[in-house]
Amino acid sequence: MPIEVDDVMKLLCSISQERKMKAAFKHSVRGALVTGTVALLGGLVGGPPGIALGGTVGGLLGAWMTSGQFKPVPQILMELPPVEQQKLVNEAKAIIGNLDWTDAIELIALVMSNQAMQQNLLDMLTTYMTKKLGAEICYGD
Known part of the structure; x- marks a missing residue:
């Protein structure tokens, strides 16, 4: 029997939903832009000490803006x-063939x-999300 894409995608969504998998994608470019902009503004206003203070504040702001943006894995898969x-x-x-x-x-x-097949699919999905999509995975609420 040929493997149906829709069936397998529903299976992967079901497994990831049961484990309450969520993924966040790192938006490092956005964080870097915020850091650079605030450092530049700090430098314009306060000279060299302003650059240091602006870089610190911008770095913290950039990190805060890009953290915690988790989406449910089933949504990402679809x-x-x-x-x-x-x-x-x-x-x-290779797992369900x-x-x-x-x-x-x-x-x-x-x-x-x-249970073993479930875990193998979960491991495969986690590897795919982290290695190929560059996502950070968390489980649970």
């Missing part, structure tokens, strides 16, 4: 372009009853 979804499905094939199912509901039930 927003992936089809090419990226296909890459995920291809990686999942021996299963036989007729629809997403049956596939989810089969995987949820197998």
Whole structure:
């Protein structure tokens, strides 16, 4: 049976939703722009000490602005372009390739009853999110 992309994506969403996975993407460029802008303004107003103070304040402000922007992983998965979804499905094939199912509901039930398979899919998903998408993952509320 060919693996259906929609079925596997629903499975991955279900697993990540059960584990309450969230991901944050680092927006380092935005933080750097804020830091540089505040340092520049500090330098214009206060000279060399203003640059130091502006850089410190800007760095803290930039870090605060870019932290804690977590989105639920199921939402991220469904927003992936089809090419990226296909890459995920291809990686999942190695884990669920021996299963036989007729629809997403049956596939989810089969995987949820197998703790080892669930963990393998979770590990694959976590690796994909961190290595290929550059996200930081957290679990729970």
